[in-house]
Amino acid sequence: MDVHQHVIPPARARAVTGRAxxxxxxxxxxxxxxxxxxxxRRSIATGVxxxxxxxxxxxxxxxxxxxxxxxxxxTAELVKNRPDRFGHFAALPLPDVxxxxxxxxxxxxxxxxxxxxxxxxxxxRYLGDPAFEPLWAELDARSAVVLVHPTAPPGTPVxxxxxxxxxxxxxxxxxxxxxxxxxxxxRHRRMRLVLPHAGGFLPYAAHRFALAAxxxxxxxxxxxxxxxxxxxxxxRRFYFDTAFSAGPAALPxxxxxxxxxxxxxxxxxPMVPADWGTGFDTALDEYPHxxxxxxxxxxxxxxxxxxxxxxxxxxxxxxxxxxxx
Numbered sequence: 001m002d003v004h005q006h007v008i009p010p011a012r013a014r015a016v017t018g019r020a021x022x023x024x025x026x027x028x029x030x031x032x033x034x035x036x037x038x039x040x041r042r043s044i045a046t047g048v049x050x051x052x053x054x055x056x057x058x059x060x061x062x063x064x065x066x067x068x069x070x071x072x073x074x075t076a077e078l079v080k081n082r083p084d085r086f087g088h089f090a091a092l093p094l095p096d097v098x099x100x101x102x103x104x105x106x107x108x109x110x111x112x113x114x115x116x117x118x119x120x121x122x123x124x125r126y127l128g129d130p131a132f133e134p135l136w137a138e139l140d141a142r143s144a145v146v147l148v149h150p151t152a153p154p155g156t157p158v159x160x161x162x163x164x165x166x167x168x169x170x171x172x173x174x175x176x177x178x179x180x181x182x183x184x185x186x187r188h189r190r191m192r193l194v195l196p197h198a199g200g201f202l203p204y205a206a207h208r209f210a211l212a213a214x215x216x217x218x219x220x221x222x223x224x225x226x227x228x229x230x231x232x233x234x235x236r237r238f239y240f241d242t243a244f245s246a247g248p249a250a251l252p253x254x255x256x257x258x259x260x261x262x263x264x265x266x267x268x269x270p271m272v273p274a275d276w277g278t279g280f281d282t283a284l285d286e287y288p289h290x291x292x293x294x295x296x297x298x299x300x301x302x303x304x305x306x307x308x309x310x311x312x313x314x315x316x317x318x319x320x321x322x323x324x325x
Contacts, residue, residue: 004266
């Protein structure tokens with residue numbers, strides 16, 4: 001069960017290609033047939049699709065609403081036709097809170113999306129911004145799953161290093177910290193927040209970050225903070241996926257930090273080149289220190305608990321041969 005897989009509607013292919021070029025990344029290509037072929041090769045039963053690029057320019061909220069609706073309706077049709085192979089996290093046009101609320105309601109109620117996706121910063125505004133509180137309250141009331149996908153942070157990127165390699169996990173870490181300092185995970189405990197790529201640098205440095213609880217800036221008027229232990233507990237409220245992150249240093253750090261039931265498999269297809277993705281799959285499967293049943297939970301069981309609909313369809317023939325995923 002792949003909670004981190006992307007869709008590129010034909011109408012958005014040029015925009016995604018341009019975005020990839022701008023951040024120094026290979027241009028991804030996507031179509032339904034290639035996605036299913038990839039899943040068959042890699043023993044993935046179901047992939048939850050999301051659109052993980054900016055929807056429009058910062059000064060065009062109307063366009064962002066239109067693109068979000070178009071992308072979500074395209075993806076919902078894919079799921080309708082192949083509910084056994086695809087799920088759907090709906091795109092929301094932040095920082096337009098009213099637009100995001102309207103699109104979340106439409107996607108969850110009318111399109112039957114399995115959750116929503118937001119970028120780690122909305123044109124420079126991080127997700128702990130108080131202006132976004134109405135959205136979190138609504139998603140919490142719905143017990144929604146929210147994929148917090150990284151994007152490029154504000155400012156100058158690391159020179160000569162493609163943004164997805166360094167700046168994206170950095171931005172995941174920044175927004176998770178901002179949300180935690182602002183008390184979002186603590187206030188909205190029914191909302192399930194998923195951090196891609198093993199949470200960026202969060203598991204490795206969590207105990208360092210927890211010292212923010214001892215600083216005056218670590219408290220807000222509506223959430224007065226607590227101890228470093230409380231801060232760690234709040235960081236552990238996130239879910240974490242394994243996309244692009246099953247390396248020999250990252251995986252032990254994630255497993256040492258995250259609760260076992262909060263780690264999920266992710267492929268990041270088609271954004272990660274195929275040979276890279278299969279290499280990380282192999283590293284995940286061959287990690288020598290799995291406790292009994294835990295690899296199965298990461299590969300499938302935890303996602304079925306997070307999104308029960310994913311477990312209602314029969315497995316693929318490839319999965320019968322390799323039942324872990």
